[in-house]
Amino acid sequence: MVAEPLLRVERVSKSFDGVRALDGVSLAVRAGEVLGIIGPNGAGKSTLAGIVAGWIAPSSGRVLLGGKEITALPVRMRALLGIAATHQTPRVFTSLTVQENIELAAGKRGEDMIREVAEKLDLTSKLHQRASSLSFGHRRLLELAMALASSPRLLVLDEPSQGLSTEETGRLESVIMGLRDVGVLLIDHRVDFVSRISNSVAVMNSGRVIALGRPREEAVSAAIKRAYLREET
Amino acid sequence: MTALEYLPLALLDGVVSGLMLALVALGLSLAFGVMRIVNLAHGEFYMMGAATCLLAVRGGLGFWAGLFAAALLGGALAVLVDVSVLRRLEYGLAPTIIATFGILLVLQQVALAVIGPAPSSVEPPLSFLLSLWGISYSGYKLLVAAASLGAALAVWLMIRSSELGLKMRAVQQNRGLAEALGIDSGRVMTVGFVVSGVLAGLAGAMTAPIRQVHFLMGLDALIWSFLVVVVGGVGRVGGTVAAAVGIGLLESFTALLLPPTLSRVLSLALVLAYVAVRRLV
Amino acid sequence: MAGRSRYSVGTPVLSAIVITALALLYTLLPDYGRTLLARIMVLSIYSYGFAVSFHLLGVMSLGHAALFASGMYGAGLYALRSPVGGPPAALAAGLASSLIVSVILCLVTLRTRGPYTMIATLLLSQALYLLMLHFNEVTGGEQGIVLPRQATVAWQLEGVLGEAGSRYFIALAGLTAAVLSVLLLQRSRLGRILLALRDDEDKLESLGYDRRLYRLIGFSVSGLLSGLSGSLYALTYGYMGAGFAGVMYSVQPILWVLVGGPVIELSPFIGCLAVGILSDLASGLVRGHVLVVGLGLVAIAFATRRLVWMSRLLGRLEGVGR
Numbered sequence: 011m012v013a014e015p016l017l018r019v020e021r022v023s024k025s026f027d028g029v030r031a032l033d034g035v036s037l038a039v040r041a042g043e044v045l046g047i048i049g050p051n052g053a054g055k056s057t058l059a060g061i062v063a064g065w066i067a068p069s070s071g072r073v074l075l076g077g078k079e080i081t082a083l084p085v086r087m088r089a090l091l092g093i094a095a096t097h098q099t100p101r102v103f104t105s106l107t108v109q110e111n112i113e114l115a116a117g118k119r120g121e122d123m124i125r126e127v128a129e130k131l132d133l134t135s136k137l138h139q140r141a142s143s144l145s146f147g148h149r150r151l152l153e154l155a156m157a158l159a160s161s162p163r164l165l166v167l168d169e170p171s172q173g174l175s176t177e178e179t180g181r182l183e184s185v186i187m188g189l190r191d192v193g194v195l196l197i198d199h200r201v202d203f204v205s206r207i208s209n210s211v212a213v214m215n216s217g218r219v220i221a222l223g224r225p226r227e228e229a230v231s232a233a234i235k236r237a238y239l240r241e242e243t
Numbered sequence: 244m245t246a247l248e249y250l251p252l253a254l255l256d257g258v259v260s261g262l263m264l265a266l267v268a269l270g271l272s273l274a275f276g277v278m279r280i281v282n283l284a285h286g287e288f289y290m291m292g293a294a295t296c297l298l299a300v301r302g303g304l305g306f307w308a309g310l311f312a313a314a315l316l317g318g319a320l321a322v323l324v325d326v327s328v329l330r331r332l333e334y335g336l337a338p339t340i341i342a343t344f345g346i347l348l349v350l351q352q353v354a355l356a357v358i359g360p361a362p363s364s365v366e367p368p369l370s371f372l373l374s375l376w377g378i379s380y381s382g383y384k385l386l387v388a389a390a391s392l393g394a395a396l397a398v399w400l401m402i403r404s405s406e407l408g409l410k411m412r413a414v415q416q417n418r419g420l421a422e423a424l425g426i427d428s429g430r431v432m433t434v435g436f437v438v439s440g441v442l443a444g445l446a447g448a449m450t451a452p453i454r455q456v457h458f459l460m461g462l463d464a465l466i467w468s469f470l471v472v473v474v475g476g477v478g479r480v481g482g483t484v485a486a487a488v489g490i491g492l493l494e495s496f497t498a499l500l501l502p503p504t505l506s507r508v509l510s511l512a513l514v515l516a517y518v519a520v521r522r523l524v
Numbered sequence: 525m526a527g528r529s530r531y532s533v534g535t536p537v538l539s540a541i542v543i544t545a546l547a548l549l550y551t552l553l554p555d556y557g558r559t560l561l562a563r564i565m566v567l568s569i570y571s572y573g574f575a576v577s578f579h580l581l582g583v584m585s586l587g588h589a590a591l592f593a594s595g596m597y598g599a600g601l602y603a604l605r606s607p608v609g610g611p612p613a614a615l616a617a618g619l620a621s622s623l624i625v626s627v628i629l630c631l632v633t634l635r636t637r638g639p640y641t642m643i644a645t646l647l648l649s650q651a652l653y654l655l656m657l658h659f660n661e662v663t664g665g666e667q668g669i670v671l672p673r674q675a676t677v678a679w680q681l682e683g684v685l686g687e688a689g690s691r692y693f694i695a696l697a698g699l700t701a702a703v704l705s706v707l708l709l710q711r712s713r714l715g716r717i718l719l720a721l722r723d724d725e726d727k728l729e730s731l732g733y734d735r736r737l738y739r740l741i742g743f744s745v746s747g748l749l750s751g752l753s754g755s756l757y758a759l760t761y762g763y764m765g766a767g768f769a770g771v772m773y774s775v776q777p778i779l780w781v782l783v784g785g786p787v788i789e790l791s792p793f794i795g796c797l798a799v800g801i802l803s804d805l806a807s808g809l810v811r812g813h814v815l816v817v818g819l820g821l822v823a824i825a826f827a828t829r830r831l832v833w834m835s836r837l838l839g840r841l842e843g844v845g846r
Binding site for chain 2: 632635636640642643644646647648650651654655657658771772775778779782783814815817818819820821822824825826828
């Protein structure tokens with residue numbers, strides 16, 4: 011018997027003013043696994059992330075977390091159920107220091123959590139720096155630190171490698187690979203990066219999932235080529 | 244008369260007072276819309292217009308001269324404030340708020356000195372009645388309503404079809420770009436502000452025979468204009484007029500039900516409810 | 525505010541110095557100066573109340589006079605009607621009234637932003653003002669009500685400090701409470717949550733915090749401080765009037781805070797002091813002193829133009845200046 015996946019997206023569609031951003035997308039993420047979403051710009055990846063995180067309401071379809079329907083739940087409730095997200099442009103609290111940002115995210119989880127998370131993301135030396143003075147890359151890492159500090163069951167990462175240096179990307183990779191029992195929905199357009207760290211990959215184009223499988227599978231590679239090449243012509 | 248029979252009167256009163264409000268609010272809308280200026284002294288421009296008209300009438304020059312002088316004064320005050328204060332403050336938001344509040348106080352005191360603390364009335368230039376729906380209604384009020392509507396239309400046409408209007412819209416949308424295209428944004432903004440001053444002065448003079456002239460009358464005008472502008476949409480003539488007439492009707496109808504102060508409270512509560520429901524951002 | 529650590533020792537120390545200086549100043553000032561400063565100190569608590577809403581919450585309210593007036597009338601009417609508990613009970617009544625009104629005000633502003641918050645707060649406070657005018661048998665309307673001397677705190681402490689003295693030190697005590705509240709708030713977890721709320725309230729929600737709850741808490745602090753000012757005013761000066769609920773009185777703290785600067789622990793007092801002294805100097809002239817105040821404000825506007833912090837501060841206001 012197959013265990014209920016952590017996250018299930020069932021035939022989700024979304025239209026914005028008549029433009030179909032998502033068309034009947036279905037997928038699942040298991041606890042402890044990373045599902046990578048690849049696709050060219052405009053494929054609907056960020057919209058999907060938004061719907062799972064709770065920022066956007068789908069036009070139709072369902073989202074289930076641990077078997078429970080969360081489609082209509084507001085962002086705050088999703089946070090309480092263990093969903094944490096990062097955004098394409100990192101969102102952090104600029105008036106607060108790095109430490110304070112992580113503290114807020116950690117809530118009642120205590121001092122150790124903060125130190126642990128800061129270490130993982132190499133932010134220890136910056137703990138007392140104001141978030142507004144951080145570089146783009148460090149802001150991204152901070153946002154990720156905040157997501158981790160909330161002890162999530164499901165992480166939704168939207169283009170987490172964008173703007174990161176090679177070293178920072180490496181750190182990002184090791185953090186994600188080092189997660190235990192957390193489901194990760196990883197959205198990125200860098201195929202090599204996603205293929206390296208995902209257990210499975212969904213290829214999206216024009217709002218649809220055109221292939222789903224292991225990163226190096228034939229079908230997946232072919233789909234990627236189709237999606238990206240078509241974008242280039 | 245039963246309450247129902249009051250309805251046509253309330254309707255007319257509402258539309259008339261709404262249109263009068265629209266004229267004052269229009270000026271504020273222009274100032275805020277084109278120049279992002281929060282002119283707290285706008286109500287005082289209105290008041291000074293009314294005061295000028297009062298003085299002209301008292302001085303024997305007649306209402307129409309007063310009306311003309313009021314419009315002129317409104318424009319002149321606007322130029323003065325713009326050139327000597329606002330421009331030098333580079334139209335920064337906080338300094339503008341502080342400075343225009345100071346100017347509000349100054350103008351109130353000037354008016355106090357000139358026309359005294361007691362409310363005064365002005366005789367309407369034309370006293371005639373029109374028979375509408377079984378009631379005799381003041382012809383002058385209808386004239387003022389028509390004039391306000393006409394002025395609103397003129398402003399709308401100016402914004403949409405004239406070169407000045409085009410420049411104003413350009414400056415409003417993207418000042419830097421407008422400058423790069425050779426538009427003297429400083430001039431455009433001053434002209435816009437002058438128009439807003441003229442409208443305010445005109446409104447003050449026109450409504451002087453209807454409402455009493457008092458040196459503190461500007462505050463109310465400011466509050467209600469502000470409400471109208473935000474509810475009706477900044478810089479949008481149609482929205483401003485619609486919102487003003489809506490509020491005028493609201494006030495008028497609630498006055499049928501409740502004593503004056505309470506009817507005001509009810510109007511405020513209803514506008515509040517509208518804002519809360521529409522939740523415009 | 526960038527670059528200045530929120531936890532710097534500087535501000536608390538400076539605040540302590542200012543408070544001590546004010547206490548010592550009492551001995552140096554003539555009676556007139558004492559009266560003026562006492563009044564300024566009481567009103568500056570209102571300034572702090574507004575500053576919490578403006579600086580910490582990023583909310584531009586045009587209705588704070590309602591909070592001041594409800595504190596004033598809550599305390600004043602209680603002192604007038606009920607002998608139970610004396611001034612402390614009256615103060616509690618004033619604070620309770622202002623808390624109720626601030627909750628109402630806040631509930632309305634939960635759904636609004638920027639200019640709409642301004643109107644909503646303006647409307648509510650105007651409504652309250654009009655209601656006060658309407659029920660003038662209770663409130664005394666614009667003329668107001670003068671409390672019998674026995675009801676005022678000043679009278680109660682007169683034996684110890686004299687009338688001017690008791691007013692001065694009660695005002696100073698209130699001011700100290702306001703400064704302490706703000707200092708503590710800045711350094712507390714609640715203060716950080718409020719800052720996060722101002723920075724990005726959707727992000728805060730995504731971390732599991734209820735924005736409405738925190739906005740309510742923050743606004744209540746603002747309301748309580750404003751109400752404290754009103755209550756103390758009623759209880760030390762023995763007067764309450766509907767005029768304190770009007771629009772002009774909502775605009776006053778905006779001026780004080782804008783003039784005073786970005787340092788939330790001290791600027792509300794400084795701004796109130798500056799404008800208060802200006803008004804007072806002007807009233808030395810027999811006629812047209814309001815005119816001088818008006819011109820003075822224009823001059824202040826020119827002075828503040830040079831300060832970069834002003835635009836940064838205003839940039840933080842939600843929906844305004846964007």
